[in-house]
Amino acid sequence: MMKMSIKTKILLSTSLVIMVSLILSGTFAYYYFANILKEQAVKDDKVKLRQTARQLEYYSEDIIKFSQNIITDKDVQEYMRKDNTVEDPFAMLSAKSKVIERLKDYIALRGGYIHSAVLIKNDGSICFNLVPFSDDYMRNHLKEDWYPAYEDRKNNYYFSRPHHMDIRGVPADVISCIVTIQSVNQSDKVLGELILNLSMPYFIKYIDEASKGFDDFMWVNQENCIIYAKAGDKKYLDVKDIAAYVSGPPVQEPQLISKPDGYIVLDRSMDNGWKLVSFTSNKRLFQRIEYIFYFFVFFILASLIFIIAVIMPIILNITKPITKLTRKIKEVSGGNLDVEIQISSGDEVEALCTGFNKMIGDIKRHINExxxxxxxxxxxxxxxxxxxxxxxxxxxxxxxxxxxxxxxxxxxxxxxxxxxxxxxxxxxxxxxxxxxxxxxxxxxxxxxxxxxxxxxxxxxxxxxxxxxxxxxxxxxxxxxxxxxxxxxxxxxxxxxxxxxxxxxxxxxxxxxxxxxxxxxxxxxxxxxxxxxxxxxxxxxxxxxxxxxxxxxxxxxxxxxxxxxxxxxxxxxxxxxxxxxxxxxxxxxxx
Structure with a gap:
């Protein structure tokens, strides 16, 4: 006796599941996937900031290693040891010319981001590769606040804040790497300083690309002075507000600072004291996830996954006898006639199974005969x-x-x-x-x-x-x-x-x-x-x-x-x- 057809069961079950899923999936998906995507967005910002910091640290380490090659150069060491008051003026002039040529050769090796080089002896004499025989410009330029007093430096090398140079009508924005020159023969004897002026446009080009996707972005030096700040109509970051976070020793993992209108990601992993700070507003965050949430997550993932998860047991329960019958038919087609199906579903499948068992019996009897x-x-x-x-x-x-x-x-x-x-x-x-x-x-x-x-x-x-x-x-x-x-x-x-x-x-x-x-x-x-x-x-x-x-x-x-x-x-x-x-x-x- 048939109670209900398979077609009726499937139609009624599907209609019920679809109606329930449309009501519940919207609320569930909104809270669930919004949090997941927000966490992923924050994680992506941290990774991006860390990669930028590693690239800047690579440049700084390369500059320091490069400066060591210059200050240990035999001609540079010989020039820095000469005493201007004792040596013959012509000999000093010849030595200075030779050192300038050596500086030009070195700069040519890093022509991409080294603007110029300056040697400063202990007696105050200057050797500047761009203005070889006039010390006045560089001597006056050293009086500006970008050039710190020696006793204020904590290491043998120091990266200054950005400053402007105008040499013979050619303007340039640079960061200076100031390195102490010690005698290779007497390590405790200081001969003077090497200043490598680094071209800011070279770094800004890279930083501009890295700061895309953030509402605000800052590059801060060891003195918490801004080296770079992203241009924009609205400023979200202020050094004074984040001073407490950027101070202190290097930390390897980026920090997350939540704000009412967004969040700040801070990276201070670089050994030279540089820090990177980014700000992402809530508006930008939801711009990232809004279209995914509405068009992809809600309509495809939420609805389909929920509907399939709920309706699958019902469908399996209805189609289980059919699946069992199909499996037995495949066994028979493979040559195994010792099969029998016992199904009590009360529908068309039960009638099919009864006929199937009778058919197998007839086939076996005919084959034996x-x-x-x-x-x-x-x-x-x-x-x-x-x-x-x-x-x-x-x-x-x-x-x-x-x-x-x-x-x-x-x-x-x-x-x-x-x-x-x-x-x-x-x-x-x-x-x-x-x-x-x-x-x-x-x-x-x-x-x-x-x-x-x-x-x-x-x-x-x-x-x-x-x-x-x-x-x-x-x-x-x-x-x-x-x-x-x-x-x-x-x-x-x-x-x-x-x-x-x-x-x-x-x-x-x-x-x-x-x-x-x-x-x-x-x-x-x-x-x-x-x-x-x-x-x-x-x-x-x-x-x-x-x-x-x-x-x-x-x-x-x-x-x-x-x-x-x-x-x-x-x-x-x-x-x-x-x-x-x-x-x-x-x-x-x-």
Whole structure:
């Protein structure tokens, strides 16, 4: 009795889930995904600020290493040690010229961001590569507040605040790296200072790119003086407000400072005292996530994920019987008929399963009946084929008996008759001992047959056995070798009109037993071989007896072992015939 159809169940369940999901998903998704995206935005800002700080720190470390190369230069050290009051003026002028050329060579190596270089000796004399022979400009420029007193410096190197230079009408904004020059021979002796003026536009170009995506951005030096501030109509950052956060030793991880109108990210990981400060307003933050929230998160992720999560158990419960039925059908299609389905769903699926079980039962019954019919059919065919053989060689034996009787060789007639009786006895054992015999028994039957034929053809042929004795108890089909010996004698040796040899070889070949029957008779052409292998019947031109031996064995091998075990013939006219066949290795009772 059907309670409700599958279609009705699915439609009602889907409608209910969609209505509930549309009401709940909006509220849930807003609070859940907004917090996730905000945290991700803050994390991205920290990563971006840290990468910018690492790049600036790389530049500062490169400048310091570069300055060490300059101050340890032999010519620079020699010039800085010279005393202007003692040395010859011309010698000093020559040394200064040489040092200026060295400074120019060094600056050329960092031409991208080093503007100029200045050497200041302890006596106050100045060597400026841009104004070589006039110290007045640089001496006056050093009086400005960007150049700190020596005692105010905490390290042997110092980065100043930005300052402006105007040399021969060419303006430039620079940051100066001031490095103390010590004698390489006396490490405690100070010779003066090296000032490397760094081009601000080079750094500002990089900082401008890094500050995109922030509402405000600052680059602050070790004295909390602004090196760079992002241009904009509204200023969110003030050094005074963040002074408490930017002071102190370096900290590796960026800091987050929440504000009512946004948040500040502060990086003070650089060893030279530089800090980076960014500000992101709430407005910009929600600009980042607003379109994702409305168009992607809400409509696609929230609605679909929620609906699928709720409706999936319902759909699975409804379709579970169908899935189970489908799985069983696949098993049946793969050949497994031992399946049965028990489903009590009260709908169309239950009716399908009942019909499916009945269908499988009918198929199994039909297959079993077909198998039994096929077994009976094959048994009858095999018995018919086997019965074809005996009349064939009995005809020839009787001819021999008649021939000897005419010659009145009574003793020989007795021997022939005895051999014939033994052969006939083996033939009628089919119902008792089955379809197989041992190689030993098959050899005995063949020897009896040969004993009979030698009375008539004693001077015509010789039979040789080459048998692996360990195989004598292995089982092969009955009457397998005798018909082939008979064919070799009558169709190979006899037409030759001279004595011939038949050789039977039996040996193991991997997992099979290989049997080879060879004769040196008249042979046959390829047309005859092909016609025998495809199953055509041939007549013996002498006595009109059907040549059935080879084709009969070929068919029996196919019936008993399948297509992999076949009979092969290798023969040429005048060169004899070689017949090869294989049977599975089966050991019988010894």
């Amino acid at each position: 077909s198998i039994e019919h096929e077994k009976v059919k094959r048994k009858m065919e095999f018995d018919i084929m086997l019965s074809q053989i005996n009349p064939h060689f009995i005809y020839n034996v009787l001819n021999t008996i008649i021939y000897m009787a005419r010659k009145e060789k009574n003793q020989n007639i007795a021997k022939v008759t005895d051999s014939l009786i033994r052969i006939l006895q083996d033939g009628i054992k089919l119902g008792k001992s089955g379809l197989y015999t041992s190689i030993r028994q098959e050899m005995e039957i063949v020897n009896h047959y040969v004993e009979i034929q030698k009375f008539r053809y004693s001077e015509i042929f010789v039979l040789e056995w080459k048998v692996d004795e360990s195989l004598l108890d292995c089982l092969i089909p009955k009457t397998l070798i005798q018909p082939l010996i008979e064919n070799a004698l009558f169709h190979g040796i006899c037409p030759k009109d001279e004595k011939g040899t038949i050789i039977v070889s039996i040996f193991k070949d991997e997992k099979d037993i290989k049997i080879i029957i060879e004769d040196d008779g008249v042979g046959m052409d390829q047309d005859m071989i092909d016609s025998i292998l495809i199953g055509e019947k041939h007549l013996n031109s002498g006595d009109s007896v059907r040549h059935i031996g080879i084709s009969n064995i070929r068919d029996r091998l196919k019936y008993l072992y399948g297509e992999d075990y076949r009979l092969e013939i290798d023969s040429r006219p005048g060169e004899g015939t070689k017949i090869t066949l294989k049977v599975p290795f089966v050991m019988g009772e010894s």
